[in-house]
Amino acid sequence: MDLKPAASTASNKAWKKFLARSSTGMNAFLRLGAQLIVYGLTGRVPLTMGGSLKGQLLYPCLKKGVEVWLESPLRQLVTEKGRVVRAVVLSQGTPVRVLAREGVLLASGGFEYSLEMCEKHLPNSSSKEWTVGAPSNAGDAIRATVKIGAKVALMDKAWRGAVAITPDGKTSFLLADRSTSFGIIVDAHDERFTNESASYVDC
Numbered sequence: 001m002d003l004k005p006a007a008s009t010a011s012n013k014a015w016k017k018f019l020a021r022s023s024t025g026m027n028a029f030l031r032l033g034a035q036l037i038v039y040g041l042t043g044r045v046p047l048t049m050g051g052s053l054k055g056q057l058l059y060p061c062l063k064k065g066v067e068v069w070l071e072s073p074l075r076q077l078v079t080e081k082g083r084v085v086r087a088v089v090l091s092q093g094t095p096v097r098v099l100a101r102e103g104v105l106l107a108s109g110g111f112e113y114s115l116e117m118c119e120k121h122l123p124n125s126s127s128k129e130w131t132v133g134a135p136s137n138a139g140d141a142i143r144a145t146v147k148i149g150a151k152v153a154l155m156d157k158a159w160r161g162a163v164a165i166t167p168d169g170k171t172s173f174l175l176a177d178r179s180t181s182f183g184i185i186v187d188a189h190d191e192r193f194t195n196e197s198a199s200y201v202d203c
């Protein structure tokens with residue numbers, strides 16, 4: 001697919017405008033700047049939003065001695081008498097069969113990085129180069145569950161929005177850009193390619 005890098009938009013300018021709009025925004029910005037300087041000087045790594053949530057869930061697990069395997073993708077589910085009894089995961093490149101005494105809980109996101117699944121399930125053309133989701137979300141677990149007879153739903157539904165691919169190849173979700181009054185978003189050929197007024201959830 002011929003990917004034309006969209007023109008880099010005025011994202012930074014838009015954020016600056018938002019900050020300057022009220023003293024509250026500016027105060028928050030200055031407070032954050034001061035905090036970041038302190039973190040930089042003391043070597044602390046601040047976690048916010050999703051990272052903070054994950055950290056808060058991980059910390060008690062590690063304290064309780066729960067073994068956490070990173071870089072160990074699920075590849076297959078093994079059933080016996082109609083229930084999942086094992087999960088096969090790739091641990092450091094080697095398939096390992098993990099006993100599932102009580103069952104398996106899957107929380108492995110969507111399939112935004114599987115071009116094959118995007119083309120099969122989602123309306124309109126798609127490309128994994130345009131997604132800003134987690135690169136590891138290639139639908140492995142969905143495929144594994146379908147293979148053992150699970151039913152899936154809402155496969156043709158996705159939250160999608162306009163993105164820009166900057167000249168350095170990075171993908172950026174256009175959010176601040178869409179919130180700018182009277183702003184329009186154009187591609188490298190000066191053509192509009194999205195509805196800038198569409199709501200956060202519909203676009």
Ligand SMILES: Cc1cc2nc3c(=O)[nH]c(=O)nc-3n(C[C@H](O)[C@H](O)[C@H](O)COP(=O)(O)OP(=O)(O)OC[C@H]3O[C@@H](n4cnc5c(N)ncnc54)[C@H](O)[C@@H]3O)c2cc1C
Pocket residue numbers: 072073074075107108109110132133134136137138139140141173
């Ligand atoms: C740019 C962007 C901005 C967003 N902003 C907001 C926001 O402001 N507020 C909000 O509420 N939501 C927001 N969302 C949506 C939110 O991030 C998602 O709805 C949420 O992360 C979905 O959680 P999840 O656990 O289902 O999947 P994910 O967070 O995608 O997590 C899935 C995990 O499974 C792992 N995985 C994948 N395959 C395997 C495998 N085979 N084996 C093991 N692990 C696997 C992946 O590595 C990943 O860590 C945003 C999403 C995007 C992309």
